[in-house]
Amino acid sequence: MSGDWTCVLDLGSSKIVALVAEPAEDGGVSIIALESAPCKGLKRGAIVDLEETARTIDALARKLSAKFGREFTDFVVSAAGPHVEGTNAQGFKEIIPRNRSITHQDVMEVIQHSRSILLAPDREQIQAIPREFRVDNQRNILRPVGMTGGKLEVVTYLVSNQTAQVQNVQRALNLTGKNLEQLVLGPLASGIAVLTPEELEIGTAVLDFGAGKTDMAIFSQGSLAYSCSIPIGSALITSDISKLLKTAPEEAERLKLESGCALAGSVSEQEIVEVRQLGQPMARPMQKRVLAEIIESRVREMTGMVKGQLEKSGFQGLLPGGFVLTGGGAKLDKCDVLLRSVVGAYPVRKGAPDIGGDLDPFGYGVAVGMAQFVIQISEELEPIDGAQSWQDRVKSLWSLLKGKAE
Numbered sequence: 302m303s304g305d306w307t308c309v310l311d312l313g314s315s316k317i318v319a320l321v322a323e324p325a326e327d328g329g330v331s332i333i334a335l336e337s338a339p340c341k342g343l344k345r346g347a348i349v350d351l352e353e354t355a356r357t358i359d360a361l362a363r364k365l366s367a368k369f370g371r372e373f374t375d376f377v378v379s380a381a382g383p384h385v386e387g388t389n390a391q392g393f394k395e396i397i398p399r400n401r402s403i404t405h406q407d408v409m410e411v412i413q414h415s416r417s418i419l420l421a422p423d424r425e426q427i428q429a430i431p432r433e434f435r436v437d438n439q440r441n442i443l444r445p446v447g448m449t450g451g452k453l454e455v456v457t458y459l460v461s462n463q464t465a466q467v468q469n470v471q472r473a474l475n476l477t478g479k480n481l482e483q484l485v486l487g488p489l490a491s492g493i494a495v496l497t498p499e500e501l502e503i504g505t506a507v508l509d510f511g512a513g514k515t516d517m518a519i520f521s522q523g524s525l526a527y528s529c530s531i532p533i534g535s536a537l538i539t540s541d542i543s544k545l546l547k548t549a550p551e552e553a554e555r556l557k558l559e560s561g562c563a564l565a566g567s568v569s570e571q572e573i574v575e576v577r578q579l580g581q582p583m584a585r586p587m588q589k590r591v592l593a594e595i596i597e598s599r600v601r602e603m604t605g606m607v608k609g610q611l612e613k614s615g616f617q618g619l620l621p622g623g624f625v626l627t628g629g630g631a632k633l634d635k636c637d638v639l640l641r642s643v644v645g646a647y648p649v650r651k652g653a654p655d656i657g658g659d660l661d662p663f664g665y666g667v668a669v670g671m672a673q674f675v676i677q678i679s680e681e682l683e684p685i686d687g688a689q690s691w692q693d694r695v696k697s698l699w700s701l702l703k704g705k706a707e
């Protein structure tokens with residue numbers, strides 16, 4: 302960390318975002334710098350081109366250094382994609398002698414116990430987030446230190462990543478002389494940035510509709526309960542348009558951004574768009590509805606997978622906060638309406654972080670949420686003796702909720 306400044310990098314499938322932030326006086330975070338650069342080094346959140354990724358990180362870091370006249374060396378980095386998995390785990394510890402006060406050491410030991418699940422040899426844990434403690438079967442305890450009881454239990458949300466991917470991120474940073482400070486689950490950060498404290502509490506899903514994937518996280522009772530990555534992002538819509546309308550990818554992207562709509566039925570048959578097809582000297586008029594049909598088909602596939610994940614999560618009917626759509630892809634006209642029609646009776650809204658200025662905030666939720674996670678969540682439980690690496694860090698979301706609600 303550079304002084305009081307926290308530097309984060311969101312490694313996206315279309316761009317990398319670098320953000321520098323510091324604690325704000327009101328308990329929130331204040332953004333000092335926000336830079337982004339297009340990057341083709343990642344696919345669905347996984348590094349596929351190490352040099353391109355390192356080059357982009359280097360360019361962003363140089364920009365920041367030039368702006369502030371200082372070096373930035375340590376970065377908190379996002380982790381998301383089908384290779385990142387989360388699971389709930391339980392830990393247990395007997396308190397001996399019974400009825401002595403529960404200590405910080407006990408809390409760390411019970412969390413450590415929850416982390417002793419077996420992972421495939423090519424995976425490693427990158428985050429452990431305590432969700433709930435139980436003392437002598439009394440549930441929903443947030444801070445057990447100082448309480449008395451004979452049995453301490455914890456439910457944690459454990460996040461794991463492919464070791465090769467962790468190493469690739471480390472390598473990309475090292476190539477530019479930077480260090481990996483911590484990996485933070487991307488959809489966790491999106492949720493922190495765009496959900497209200499009430500939504501985090503009552504049960505709400507955040508959907509980060511990115512370029513290469515759509516990350517989903519379910520929050521309930523103030524903590525992360527489920528996460529997954531759906532392998533369909535907005536770039537796939539562009540490639541569908543390009544293939545089906547026989548256009549260059551740039552023209553397909555322009556059509557999507559300027560005239561795209563996720564609900565073909567809402568587009569009048571009279572509406573026309575000009576399409577420049579490959580090999581044709583002139584742009585040709587085409588029904589806008591045809592474009593919408595191509596887009597709808599892919600968004601329907603994505604939202605169908607969201608519905609499937611909702612069923613798998615066990616939170617069906619348990620999300621009074623419904624869905625919040627964020628990420629660059631969420632700017633697509635009527636994607637919220639289509640999602641509502643597919644998932645059923647849930648409220649759906651679009652949401653983006655408050656970043657001030659003229660910048661479009663969609664697509665910056667992960668970077669902002671990571672900074673909030675690192676800065677605002679002061680309730681960091683120090684690792685017990687011997688555990689030194691960033692993988693052993695444990696943070697809970699309670700202080701963020703408390704801070705926001707006050």
Ligand SMILES: Nc1ncnc2c1ncn2[C@@H]1O[C@H](COP(=O)(O)OP(=O)(O)OP(=O)(O)O)[C@@H](O)[C@H]1O
Binds near residue numbers: 316561631
């Ligand atoms: N108005 C718009 N309508 C539809 N799609 C849009 C719009 N604006 C941006 N997008 C799409 O959003 C995507 C970029 O979103 P975002 O910046 O959230 O992705 P990313 O973080 O780079 O990728 P990922 O999170 O999948 O790794 C691009 O595919 C872009 O075409």
Ligand SMILES: [Mg+2]
Binds near residue numbers: 313509512
């Ligand atoms: Mg993203």
